[in-house]
Amino acid sequence: MELNVNNPVVLLIGKTGAGKSTLGNLLVGAPHDNGPFHTSAQMDSVTKECTVATISIDGVPYNIVDTPGIFDTQQGTIPVLNQIAKTINKCAHGVKAILIVYKARRFTDEQRNVLNEIRTFLGKDATNNIISVFSHASTD
Numbered sequence: 716m717e718l719n720v721n722n723p724v725v726l727l728i729g730k731t732g733a734g735k736s737t738l739g740n741l742l743v744g745a746p747h748d749n750g751p752f753h754t755s756a757q758m759d760s761v762t763k764e765c766t767v768a769t770i771s772i773d774g775v776p777y778n779i780v781d782t783p784g785i786f787d788t789q790q791g792t793i794p795v796l797n798q799i800a801k802t803i804n805k806c807a808h809g810v811k812a813i814l815i816v817y818k819a820r821r822f823t824d825e826q827r828n829v830l831n832e833i834r835t836f837l838g839k840d841a842t843n844n845i846i847s848v849f850s851h852a853s854t855d
């Protein structure tokens with residue numbers, strides 16, 4: 716779907732395989748594995764480019780922007796962050812929420828780094844708009 720530059724952005728961000736695209740599909744009311752965002756169990760990064768869908772919250776439309784996995788992909792972090800910046804900078808109303816998706820495991824230094832990198836990239840003010848989402852939370 717096209718990015719509507721008049722809509723504010725909800726950003727899905729996190730490591731490869733965390734479940735960003737799955738969450739995006741659920742948020743737009745689609746089945747977790749069959750919606751606007753392509754999901755897959757493969758080890759390789761699935762989402763290679765920012766992908767957009769529209770959701771309406773209280774009658775206000777938002778661009779949900781699904782992003783490639785950061786911090787452990789072949790692409791490397793910088794090109795991915797540049798790509799995200801290019802997409803969100805087009806949107807006049809900026810980023811309203813940043814959903815950071817983590818696999819629900821012990822909170823390690825690596826995960827702390829994810830948060831710090833995102834804070835550095837989006838600026839300190841972004842911290843107020845960050846929502847952490849923990850996936851893969853079943854106890855099997």
Ligand SMILES: Nc1nc2c(ncn2[C@@H]2O[C@H](COP(=O)(O)OP(=O)(O)OP(=O)(O)O)[C@@H](O)[C@H]2O)c(=O)[nH]1
Nearest residue numbers: 731732733734735736737754755760761762784851
């Ligand atoms: N059990 C379980 N599986 C999940 C959950 N969230 C995602 N998955 C599965 O994990 C795999 C990866 O999910 P994706 O949504 O493609 O992950 P992603 O973060 O978009 O990955 P990239 O696009 O590669 O960065 C898929 O097989 C999903 O079905 C969850 O909460 N529980």
Ligand SMILES: [Mg+2]
Nearest residue numbers: 735736761762
């Ligand atoms: Mg994905």
